[in-house]
Amino acid sequence: MITGTAITKTFKQRGNVLGKREVPALRGVDFAIEKGGAVSFIGESGCGKTTLGRIIAGLETYDSGEIVIDGVAMSGLSHRHRQPYFRRIQLIHQDPYSALNPTRTIHQTLEAPLRLRARQTGRPRSWVDARAEELLALVGIDPGYVLPRYPHQLSGGMRQRVVIARALTMDPDVLVADEAVSMIDVSLRLGILSLLRDLRERLGVSVLFITHDIATARYIGDEGELYVIYRGQVVERGLTETIIADPVHPYTQSLLSAIPVLHGLERPGAEQVVPTEALDEAQADGGCLFTRRCPFSTARCETERPVLGHDGGESGEDTEQLHACFHPRRRSVIPQGVHV
Numbered sequence: 486m487i488t489g490t491a492i493t494k495t496f497k498q499r500g501n502v503l504g505k506r507e508v509p510a511l512r513g514v515d516f517a518i519e520k521g522g523a524v525s526f527i528g529e530s531g532c533g534k535t536t537l538g539r540i541i542a543g544l545e546t547y548d549s550g551e552i553v554i555d556g557v558a559m560s561g562l563s564h565r566h567r568q569p570y571f572r573r574i575q576l577i578h579q580d581p582y583s584a585l586n587p588t589r590t591i592h593q594t595l596e597a598p599l600r601l602r603a604r605q606t607g608r609p610r611s612w613v614d615a616r617a618e619e620l621l622a623l624v625g626i627d628p629g630y631v632l633p634r635y636p637h638q639l640s641g642g643m644r645q646r647v648v649i650a651r652a653l654t655m656d657p658d659v660l661v662a663d664e665a666v667s668m669i670d671v672s673l674r675l676g677i678l679s680l681l682r683d684l685r686e687r688l689g690v691s692v693l694f695i696t697h698d699i700a701t702a703r704y705i706g707d708e709g710e711l712y713v714i715y716r717g718q719v720v721e722r723g724l725t726e727t728i729i730a731d732p733v734h735p736y737t738q739s740l741l742s743a744i745p746v747l748h749g750l751e752r753p754g755a756e757q758v759v760p761t762e763a764l765d766e767a768q769a770d771g772g773c774l775f776t777r778r779c780p781f782s783t784a785r786c787e788t789e790r791p792v793l794g795h796d797g798g799e800s801g802e803d804t805e806q807l808h809a810c811f812h813p814r815r816r817s818v819i820p821q822g823v824h825v
């Protein structure tokens with residue numbers, strides 16, 4: 486089990502003549518990934534989901550907060566002592582082209598981490614080749630065909646399966662899949678998503694899925710948890726199915742409104758949630774981060790920032806669905822520009 490509490494991260498970016506500009510990528514995020522669970526982070530570009538995934542995989546530092554892996558707080562450990570914990574969390578890169586070294590055969594690609602793993606676990610050298618074959622079979626490709634080949638000789642789908650097999654060489658407890666299907670052909674995406682589901686069932690590995698697409702989040706984690714992230718803050722969190730069926734935060738409603746539904750099926754009296762241009766970072770920093778885009782914003786939203794929780798709502802529901810909104814409510818939303 487991995488938990489994160491109040492994780493913050495601010496990047497300094499090159500700004501104008503006045504100097505560097507601070508970009509708050511994460512503003513106090515809590516998360517929990519259970520063994521064998523499926524968790525999805527969803528939000529639009531720049532909301533901080535990749536940064537959070539990289540922090541969880543031990544590839545990015547954070548400014549404050551705490552990550553606890555199997556009961557051990559990472560802040561109390563030196564970099565060297567943290568490594569064995571983060572080894573259990575493996576990132577699957579979104580781009581299988583750049584993730585694989587073009588000058589190495591798939592055999593060489595898998596051999597290096599497997600030799601390391603053999604040393605770590607006291608296994609003989611002969612185990613390495615057998616394990617490479619086993620892992621490729623597990624991800625659904627023929628080892629005999631793939632092992633002697635170079636990445637450019639494989640299809641995008643096969644390359645992504647090799648990337649997943651390489652992540653499995655470290656016997657991870659968690660696979661972090663960051664937009665794992667966005668760069669492969671649409672026809673092959675479902676196969677990769679089913680593979681990730683299958684690995685959860687067969688190996689008991691948890692999957693953390695990072696995406697901007699609610700349909701893939703739904704496919705990968707239909708019994709899992711969804712975190713909706715807006716400008717570095719989790720604005721809604723709960724069971725994926727519950728949130729998709731009944732989003733209460735206006736931002737989640739706007740994300741869901743992007744999924745086409747048949748014109749004429751909206752409930753009468755539907756209110757619109759219209760996503761508009763992203764805001765300047767300085768705007769709305771005192772109040773709710775979504776207030777300038779939100780058609781339901783009130784004076785309170787302008788000055789006070791809602792925190793993630795059950796309270797403060799008009800929804801009156803007592804569920805595990807958390808939200809950061811002063812006026813959460815079930816609203817039916819008309820998708821923009823969709824007329825069937």
Ligand SMILES: Nc1ncnc2c1ncn2[C@@H]1O[C@H](COP(=O)(O)OP(=O)(O)OP(=O)(O)O)[C@@H](O)[C@H]1O
Pocket residue numbers: 496497498508509510528529530531532533534535536537697
């Ligand atoms: N290494 C970095 N240096 C400076 N700023 C960064 C860095 N990495 C991320 N950021 C900034 O932090 C914010 C969050 O970025 P992040 O990549 O986590 O968002 P994201 O939701 O994953 O977006 P995308 O889907 O486009 O990858 C953005 O404003 C981004 O420009």
